[in-house]
Amino acid sequence: MLDKNKHYRLLSDDTKSAAYNMAKDEALVKSFEEFDLPILRLYSWEKSFTIGVSQKIQDYAYLEQYKNNHAKRITGGGVLFHGHDLSYCLIIPVSFMKNLNVKESYEKICTFLLEFYKELGLNAIYAKDDKNTQLSKSSFCQVGFEAYDILVNGIKIGGNAQRRTKKLIFQHGSIPIKALEDEDSKNRKNEIGHCLNEFDIHLTYEDAKIRLVNAFEKTFNTSLKISTLNKIEEENLRSLLKDKHDDERK
Numbered sequence: 001m002l003d004k005n006k007h008y009r010l011l012s013d014d015t016k017s018a019a020y021n022m023a024k025d026e027a028l029v030k031s032f033e034e035f036d037l038p039i040l041r042l043y044s045w046e047k048s049f050t051i052g053v054s055q056k057i058q059d060y061a062y063l064e065q066y067k068n069n070h071a072k073r074i075t076g077g078g079v080l081f082h083g084h085d086l087s088y089c090l091i092i093p094v095s096f097m098k099n100l101n102v103k104e105s106y107e108k109i110c111t112f113l114l115e116f117y118k119e120l121g122l123n124a125i126y127a128k129d130d131k132n133t134q135l136s137k138s139s140f141c142q143v144g145f146e147a148y149d150i151l152v153n154g155i156k157i158g159g160n161a162q163r164r165t166k167k168l169i170f171q172h173g174s175i176p177i178k179a180l181e182d183e184d185s186k187n188r189k190n191e192i193g194h195c196l197n198e199f200d201i202h203l204t205y206e207d208a209k210i211r212l213v214n215a216f217e218k219t220f221n222t223s224l225k226i227s228t229l230n231k232i233e234e235e236n237l238r239s240l241l242k243d244k245h246d247d248e249r250k
Helices: 018-031 102-109 111-119 183-187 205-220 231-249
Strands: 007-016 039-045 048-051 070-072 080-082 085-093 124-126 150-152 155-164 168-176 223-226
Touching: 007 018, 007 205, 018 039, 018 048, 018 070, 018 085, 018 168, 018 231, 039 205, 085 205, 102 111, 102 155, 102 168, 111 124, 111 150, 111 155, 111 168, 111 205, 205 223
Parallel strands: 007 039, 007 223, 048 070
Antiparallel strands: 039 085, 048 080, 085 168, 124 150, 150 155, 155 168
């Protein structure tokens, strides 16, 4: 299970562009080998948006107002707006979850997020466990309700997505820390989603990172060790960023 290996690498980034954040997630996946230490990465965003791996950027009219700050995720789902959220990505060997199906692994992994919200004094539950919530899909990530989305008082407060390969399980998700204050964001609140401010909880990104690390270590009885990219990861990141930059110029 997740606590099979007591040591995890912890990667922590400052606020970056959508292209950088998604390239780094992808570089970590591309570089990961079966017996590598598992990884937890925490990161924040410039004002931007991401789309699911199978979506087409041409289908959306946000390019100009977001100054072309966008990227594709390596997972599915719809449009997700950033600039107010703290994200995590978790990479573990597939052997950690070999006896669990996708739904069961979501439930296992997301328990550290429930612990994070619990420590903030919030009663967070999965959407599937809320009798008043009807599961549904939407082209906007914060509008639909997937089984393991997290709700507080019936309000969706975060979502997660997963990808599996023969070697690893990759999962990432976002925690909405604060409201975006520009007029456009206020007008599209339904698409952008709710945030912790609305529950009278005010955290900096650094405060939230510390709380997430503590919740992760407590939940899975693990130790997170601060780390940086190794040579292979750096090379893959540079290559992916170049590819994304070249694609933008076409």
